[in-house]
Amino acid sequence: MSLKLKLLRVQAGLTLEELAQQTELTRSYLSKLERGVSTPSIGAALRIAKVLGVQVEALFSESHEDDPVVINRAPPASSAASASGAARTPRLVSGTLPGHKMVAFVVNPTDEPTRNHPMSHHQGEEILYVLKGSITLQLARRTETLKAGDSVHFNSSIPHKITSLGKVPASVLLVIAEGKD
DSSP states (O other): HHHHHHHHEEEEEEOOOHHHHHHTOOOHHHHHHHHHHHHOOOHHHHHHHHHHHOGGGTTOOOSSOSSSSSOOOOOOHHHOOTTTTTTGGEEEEOOOOOOSSEEEEEEOOOOOGGGSSSSSSSSSSEEEEEEEEEEEETHHHHHHHHEEEEEEEEEEEEEEEEESSSSSEEEEEEEEEEOOO
């Protein structure tokens, strides 16, 4: 994403500071994204894409636009289980071509305290499908516990957050259909 983000920012005529102000993210965080030191959360990626005037998948896309079939290969096992926390990074699994109406990620939510992870919200809809483990899904003031095989479909303008539960690290398929402003 690093070179892609910088290219899109420059094409939009924005400095790093201007992008930080408009996305309400720190300049330091955006700089780390551009250098490939960090990977954005889904909420941050959605805010960046909105300010840059691109679909969120444009931040991650390395596909050729003339091919109607997109195959996203699994990362090597060694990188997925790296001690650097790569397993916690959202992995884009679908939605890399312009015109696609959905974006899908596999996320591995943490079990860190609530104060460390603000609630997300954006236009559109989301579908969560728990692949492994158990999660707590907070939707505004409502809290639901979901286990492997459970799913939920909701309006993503409702503030929401996913937290892993139990000893088995959770893995969730997250599908976002972005709404139009």
